[in-house]
Amino acid sequence: MTKTPSQLQLNDRGELTHLLTLEGLSKEHILHILDTAQQFVAVSDSDREVRKVPLLRGKNVFNLFFENSTRTRTTFEIAAKRLSADVVNLDIQTSSTAKGETLLDTIDNLVAMQADIFVVRHKTTGAAVEVAQHLPPHVHVINAGDGTNQHPTQGLLDMYTMRHYKQDFTNIKVAIIGDIVHSRVAKSNIHALTTLGCPEIRAIGPESLLPKDLNMMGVKIYNNIEEGLKGVDVVMTLRIQKERMEAGQVPEGDAFFKEWGLTKERLQLAKSDAIVMHPGPMNREVEIASDVADGPQAVILKQVTFGIAVRMAVMSIVVGN
Template identity: 50%
Template sequence: MSDPSIDADGRLRHLITLDGLGRARIEGLLDRATSLREQFRAGSTSLPLLAGRTVVNLFFEASTRTRTSFELAARRLGATVVNFDIASSSTSKGETLEDTLATIEAMGTDAFIVRHKENGTPARLAAHARRAAILNAGDGNRAHPTQGLLDLLTIRDHKKRVEGLRVAICGDIRHSRVARSDVHGLHALGAAEIRLCGPAALLPDAGEFPGCTLSGDLDAALDGVDVVVMLRIQKERIEGLPGLDEHAYFARYGLDRTRLARAKRDAIVMHPGPMNRGIEIAADVADGAQSVILEQVANGIYARMAVLAELLAAR
């Protein structure tokens, strides 16, 4: 079956994953995000690229950062944004997702931004969409492609390139859609080494991340890296790890200044949020000179603007 993310002319029709998207297409999106950012920093308050378009936020999971970021991105491009109320929707009455999509699409909507707890839901909707674009805002532990793009954009801002860099991603890798999208993007852009670190129970199965090194030793994982990505650890998952309470988790897998010193002196520290300070990252590191966490948040708007413009501006 052909990839529904690419149309007959080879253009991007949906954004479901960065896996297989290719270096040229990813770099094109990053270049577009950079250009949009420059226009706004030069004084633009809105760009009417999507005037007359309607974007629907279809979030089946709670979200603050991603939903707000997508909404701001769409509005800054001139689109109308509809926030779909899941609690009072027909899906709560038994309507299928496909019927919900068809019904709202029939009203003339142009894009759906979808977050869902089940892997594959955005791809499933993309296969049924008649004309609207589907953007994956996170599905299960499978993918979060715009987070991957904003992370790549932030890395490129500080390192001027991704090719040849050594990156450590630390925390709950097994359940992280962010880690998967970061890895897909980093591989596509030629990162030299990707180290995945966390407790054994929170590391992926062998072979799930080809080309990456798995480790339970955070000190070793940080040695000489250019980029450190810390992932949020859900407190209920710590409770399920033998011998690891929150204090013990931070002692073994938390990023503090002493551990950060093992990375390169100009290494940057990243986190997709929300953060558990004192569990996966020390407050003085999160707020320190090497932290680019708030830059990630700001870049998220421009990365999402770039994707929306790519998918909708020429339609």
């Protein structure tokens, strides 16, 4: 019987051995990752003289990024090095994939070079799953974003950030604004928030940027940003992914900002202690005003910092299992 991605990422004992998706992942698994990450936050402390632990000493981590990345690729590299792993960043543009070598042939050659963990970002939905199905049992894969499908470590670091500031998922309202239909981040966040018991998730944006199945997922839909922001505890804005849509699908630049941008005035409709999040990269004055992105309620840079600890947790768990 063919396993679903959520089943494939677990071993016979129900332990996480790959991280492919947050859909179907249990509350216990998610909390275990968040709790483990909390222990690693101290390792990343700038006051700590040595920011390393030996948990992955002797292991080889290969970063395979077939799409551009700053935060995800760099924090995975830092996380692996802080776990004392050896890290190889494959330059896709100069690798044999540019000559027509298939993804799985590339993987086979890297396994022969004694790879232990693959961190894979790919434009094709399901690429990380395809790799996981192909690997021998002792090699692990972490999905760093596949198409418009999932970005599980981003979802986990977002959960860590929310828990850090709000403690209890069962008592918060979360609003996600913008290009949700193309956002693998939004999908991972919605699955995780639902699993962790968040009572109200709101999707705010034009109809063309909202998935058709949000109601089935228990998400409330708002086509008016002011209405959607009223009384929320967490506000997450998303980048408009022009590379994944047809020209003219939504207003651009100033026109989009006027209707859907997060401004100081609009943020005042949320709770006074609401936090502002963004997975990056940001387009200032398009989906978010600079004075909001740099303001006291923004925790955007803390998301990046917490991302190192979360990715350390994921790598240590999948290898440990």
